[in-house]
Amino acid sequence: EAQVTQNPRYLITVTGKKLTVTCSQNMNHEYMSWYRQDPGLGLRQIYYSMNVEVTDKGDVPEGYKVSRKEKRNFPLILESPSPNQTSLYFCASSLQGPDYGYTFGSGTRLTVV
Amino acid sequence: AQSVAQPEDQVNVAEGNPLTVKCTYSVSGNPYLFWYVQYPNRGLQFLLKYITGDNLVKGSYGFEAEFNKSQTSFHLKKPSALVSDSALYFCAVSPRGGSSASKIIFGSGTRLSIRP
Numbered sequence: 001e002a003q004v005t006q007n008p009r010y011l012i013t014v015t016g017k018k019l020t021v022t023c024s025q026n027m028n029h030e031y032m033s034w035y036r037q038d039p040g041l042g043l044r045q046i047y048y049s050m051n052v053e054v055t056d057k058g059d060v061p062e063g064y065k066v067s068r069k070e071k072r073n074f075p076l077i078l079e080s081p082s083p084n085q086t087s088l089y090f091c092a093s094s095l096q097g098p099d100y101g102y103t104f105g106s107g108t109r110l111t112v113v
Numbered sequence: 114a115q116s117v118a119q120p121e122d123q124v125n126v127a128e129g130n131p132l133t134v135k136c137t138y139s140v141s142g143n144p145y146l147f148w149y150v151q152y153p154n155r156g157l158q159f160l161l162k163y164i165t166g167d168n169l170v171k172g173s174y175g176f177e178a179e180f181n182k183s184q185t186s187f188h189l190k191k192p193s194a195l196v197s198d199s200a201l202y203f204c205a206v207s208p209r210g211g212s213s214a215s216k217i218i219f220g221s222g223t224r225l226s227i228r229p
Contacts, residue, residue: 004156035219040221041221042117042203042219042220042221042222043157043203043219044219045216045217058216090156090157092156092157098205098207098216098217099145099207099217101147101159101162102149102157102159102217103159104149104156104157104158105156106154106155106156107154107155107156
């Protein structure tokens with residue numbers, strides 16, 4: 001089944017403790033992206049990647065890092081999480097860009113205390 | 114500034130009645146337009162998109178959307194609502210339609226509630 005797999009689904013952590021949210025897709029998509037969803041704000045793009053070793057900032061990149069060493073994986077790294085990063089995070093992939101339509105993962109609900 | 118507006122936070126409709134979820138945008142040029150649906154505890158799912166051509170676009174689950182260039186709107190519609198249509202709906206716009214580097218802008222979402 002074609003899908004985007006995120007892990008974990010739920011995570012509670014403490015301020016400053018580094019964490020990684022994994023994202024993997026099995027559709028050979030070139031484009032991958034991370035979004036955060038907050039009430040009343042819709043989805044805001046954190047980072048995106050147009051291909052292996054090609055990443056760029058989205059609208060809200062501060063406090064986040066990403067890497068794209070392999071085509072299928074696009075992990076999101078929070079080096080020093082803060083409470084304002086408490087949010088619902090989605091990974092998404094697309095054949096060559098968002099104009100082709102996204103496939104989204106099921107989401108990771110992160111709480112930073 | 115480029116933006117997408119979903120003016121209603123919530124839309125309530127009785128099962129069997131037609132439904133409309135509104136979306137307007139402020140983007141120059143000829144954007145690509147999308148609707149996504151989010152069911153509880155799930156990621157967003159692609160419903161439909163408009164690129165060019167016929168102003169009425171048909172998508173998944175019996176949904177359709179009407180593009181109106183003069184009103185810069187892209188309203189989502191369904192002739193007969195089902196309880197299972199209850200979900201959060203997002204309108205999205207890609208200002209530089211067709212580019213791999215295009216950025217997509219999401220609206221804030223509209224919660225659709227269908228009562229039996």
